Amino acid sequence: MDVDAYTDAHRAEWDRLEALLRGRGRWSADEADEALDLYRRTATHLSVVRSSSPDPALVSRLSSLVARGRSAVLGTTPWSWGVVRRFVVEEFPAALAASARWWVPTAVLSVLLMVVVGWWIAASPDVAAAIATPEETRRLVDEEFASYYSSNPAASFAARVWTNNALVAATCLISGVLVLPVLWVLAQNVVNVGISAGILTANDRLGLFLGLITPHGLLELTAVFVAAGAGLKLGWSWIDPGPLTRARSLARQARITVGIALGLVGVLLVSGIIEAFVTPSGLPTWARIGIGVVAELLFLAYVLHGRRVLRTRAEVLDAGA
Structure with a gap:
């Protein structure tokens, strides 16, 4: 898979999710539905990127978006030591x-x-x-x-x-x-x-x-x-x-x-x-x-x-x- 082409294809979705997360607390019903949909898509994108290339910076950005999105739409905590563990156990040695x-x-x-x-x-x-x-x-x-x-x-x-x-x-x-x-x-x-x-x-x-x-x-x-x-x-x-x-x-x-x-x-x-x-x-x-x-x-x-x-x-x- 061409990671750059994949990034170009989905960057707009990630940017939109990030913009929605910055306005969290002021969402309309439609924006809440959109945020949930974008969170699910970004979680899928993260899984694909993680399986295709040792690109720690991109994985870090998507991991952060998914964690923040999970917190916003599902009410879970935005921080997880799993991100650090994944970097140490998978991303850095792969790079x-x-x-x-x-x-x-x-x-x-x-x-x-x-x-x-x-x-x-x-x-x-x-x-x-x-x-x-x-x-x-x-x-x-x-x-x-x-x-x-x-x-x-x-x-x-x-x-x-x-x-x-x-x-x-x-x-x-x-x-x-x-x-x-x-x-x-x-x-x-x-x-x-x-x-x-x-x-x-x-x-x-x-x-x-x-x-x-x-x-x-x-x-x-x-x-x-x-x-x-x-x-x-x-x-x-x-x-x-x-x-x-x-x-x-x-x-x-x-x-x-x-x-x-x-x-x-x-x-x-x-x-x-x-x-x-x-x-x-x-x-x-x-x-x-x-x-x-x-x-x-x-x-x-x-x-x-x-x-x-x-x-x-x-x-x-x-x-x-």
Whole structure:
């Protein structure tokens, strides 16, 4: 099903229902009947959209309309945690799975670049010397790298890390339509990690690097890769819109991108908590790394769940065809 064509076909009904709900309490008998009819139609539309595409923004709008309509015409409460649960259990993982063909290659290429940069610096004393003076290297290796994670109270550090990482992810998502800014932000982050890895490795501190980066870095970098991949997909939807107009293609992908952005807020919150409370903790290195690996495996399992959601939706559509 073409979700954009379906949206165009029914947008007037949704807008009319929204207008009626704003005037709730002043309905005539005819308007009350119209609101009931539009509520039933919109509930059907929501079921169709939910079964056809990982479009969290559109699903969110229709869910809100249906909930408000139910409250107005049937007298039930307009808010339901079911909307949040559905987003977490179905819409976000489905959007992650649907966009995996963009963010997985982005992750693979970024990690390769990171390894190459780190290896180059570790194996080339001249390059390392050009990046940092001996005194700067000493401070990084002996003091700054480790102290960074424990220099502030854990709660405030978690908030700062969350805000900073969310800003990086948002930059990748928002600037995706221009493509090049996404690549620039991604390259900066990847190269900076590679430089730190190379300098510490050259000074026999690779274990320190892995022990402090791995706990939170696996999930944090994955979130950045997802944001970058979604941003690039947004840009590509304008460059190659397929059978749609550029405006419709961009609008369709933008709705999906908004849902991914909302979901990544939660992912980055988890990585920020790990970075603030686990990374600088007194736990053994193996335990800290283990927590990071478990968090990453849970995320990947979440994406695989999203694939199952998409497969189920496709089967429903095939059965109804």
